[in-house]
Amino acid sequence: MPQDDSGDYSFKMDRQPVEAASIVSAEHSARLEAVVKRDVPRVSIMFLLAGGLEVQSRRSRKVQRVAANQVASIDESAGNRISIQSRSSWFSLRIPTTMLREHFEELTGAPYVQEFALPPINFRQGDAQGLYQTLRQAEKDLKLARPAERVMLAKAYKQLVLAKLFAKLPHNLADAFGRAALKEAPRQLLKAEAFMRDNLRNAVMLEDVANAAGCSSRALQRMFRIYRGDTPMGILCNYRLAAAHGAIKGGQAESITDLAMSLQFSNPGRFSVLYKSAYGLSPSSNLRFARGHRDEVGT
Template sequence: MVISGEVFEAAGERTKVIERPDEGCADSFEASSRGAILRNLEASEPNWRWLVPFDSAADCSLRFTRQQLHTTAITSAEHSVSLEALARRNTAHISIFFVRTGGIEIGGRRGRKMLSIPAGHVASVCQLAARRLAFDARSSWLALHIPASALRRHFEDITGRPYVQKFVLPLTGFSEADADGLYQTLRQAERNLSPDYPSSDSGEERPILAKAYEQLALAKLFAKLPHNLADAFGRGTLPAAPRQLLKAEAFMRENLSKPITIDDLAGAAGCSPRALQRMFRTYRGGSPIGTLCNYRLAAAHCAIKAGQTANITDLAISLQFSNPGRFSVLYKSAYGLSPSSALRFARDEGKIELADTSEHG
C-alpha cells in the first residue's frame, strides 16, 4: 500500500501520490516532470499511448484522479503541459469529456481531424484503435468512461426502448440541456467517494453509493442531454427520420420471430433496398439488417430479464438466430455477459424477490 502524500524521486523526477490506490478507490497522482507524467498516465490509462511534446510549457505539471464507480469510471485532470494520446486498441468504451479550460482535439486515422471540444463544452468520444486525442496546455477536464455494453443495458432499462444505434453526444455547451447538471453530479460523486471525504466509507456502503451515483449520472445523460437517441424520450430534438425508415422499423418490431430480408423491409417501407440502406446509414449509423439484429437482441435481453425463457437455444432460434453460438457472441458483445450468465442472474434475482415476498407476506 502506498501512503497518501508520499513523494518519490528518481533521476530528478518527482511524483506525489495524493491518494491511496486501494481496490475500489481513486487512482490519483501529481507529477512535475515529463517522465513522471508519462509513467503515471501509462499506469492509470494503459489503453492509451501517451506523449508530452518537448515544445510544451516550461512549467511541467499534471494533477490526475481516477474514480471507479460501478461499471463506469470518472477521470479528472489539470495540466500545464500539452498532452497527446493514441488508442492502442478498440475497447468498446465511450468517453464523455467535459472541458473546463483549454481544449481537446479528437482525430482519427492518418491525422484526420474529427472534433474539437473547447472550454465550456462537452462531447462523446469512442475509444477506437488509432483514435488520437490532443489536450491543450493549461487545460482542465473531467471525463465519464462507460463500457458500451453498460450504456446499452442502462438505456434499455431506463427507456424501455431497444438500443438500435450507437450513442453519440454532439458538441454541447455546459449551459445547454442541463449539461452542467450532469457535470455537477459527477463532481459530487468524485468528492463523496474519495477516501479523503469526511464521511467517506470504504466498507460495504461505498459500492452501493457508487452504483447509485452511476445510475443517477446515466439517467441524467439520457434524459437531459441532446444525444442521438433523444427521440426515445419523445423530445423530438433531432430531425425526424424519414417515414420509410420508420415503416421499416415498425415492420421489424412486428415480425421479430419471422425471417426478414432486405427486400421484405424495402417492400414494407415502400422504397428500394438501396434507398433504405442509405437512410439507415444516415439516421441509424448502420444497415437495416444490423438494426433488426439490435431489435432482436433487445427482445432476447428483455425475455431473459423477465424470466420468460428457460432455454437459450430455443430463445435464439425463436428470434431467427439460426446459430445459437453466434447469438451468444452477439449478446455478450451487446450486454457484457453471456446469455446463459444473464439467465442465471435473472433466476437468482427471482429467487431473492420470491423469498422477500414470502418473508413479508
C-alpha cells in the same frame, strides 16, 4: 505522449469508480498526442475545464473540437487521433457501452440502435451544468465514503447520472429516449423499423423490409446508413438482441438455444457472442443471475 519542450510535465489524475463506470479528473501542463490503437467499448463524456482538445476521425476525416467550458462525448474508435492542448484540465465520465446500452433499453423499452453521441455544448449553464454538479458531488461523496457505503453510493449515483445523461442533454438519442424513434428519420425508415419489431421471430430478408417500407433495397440501405449508422439487418439484429435480453431479464427464457432459434439466430454460439458484446455477459450467465434473483425474491 507529451509534445511540449517547456520541461514542465506535471500531471495529476484522480479516478473514482462508479460501479463499472468511473469519474476521472486530470490536470496537466504538457501537450498530449495519442492514436487509439483499438476500438474501446466505452463512451467518454469530457468536461473541458481549461485548454482544449481535438479528435480526428480516421473513418470520416472530420475533426471534433472541444473548447474550455464545453462538454462532449469522445469517439475512441481505432485509428482516431486525440490531441490535448498544453495546460489543459478536464473532468470526465467513462461509461462502458454495455452499461449505456442496457440502461437505455431499461428506461425506454426500445433497442439501442445508435452509438451515443453528444456534440460540444457549454456545461456552465442549464442541464449540462446540473450533470456536471451531480458528478462533482458524486466524486466528493465517493472519496469520503467508508468502504461499506461506497457500493450503495456508487449504485445510486450511476442511476442518477445515466438518467440525467439520457433525459437532459441534447445528444443524438434524445428523441429516441422520449419516443423510441428519431424525429428526423424518413417515413420509410420508420415503417421499416415497425415492420422489424413486428417480425422479430419470423424469417426476414432485406427485400421484405424494403417492400414493407415502400422503397428499394438500395434506398433503404442508404437511409439506415445515414440515420442509424448501420445496415437494416444490423438494426434488426439489435432489435432481436434487445428482445432476447428482455426475455432473459423478465424470466421468460428457459433455454438459451430455444431463445436464440425463436429469434432467428440459427447459430446459438454466434448469438452468445453477439449478446455478450452487447450486454457484457453471456446469455447463460445473465439467465443464471435472473433465476437467482427470482429465487431470492420468492423466499
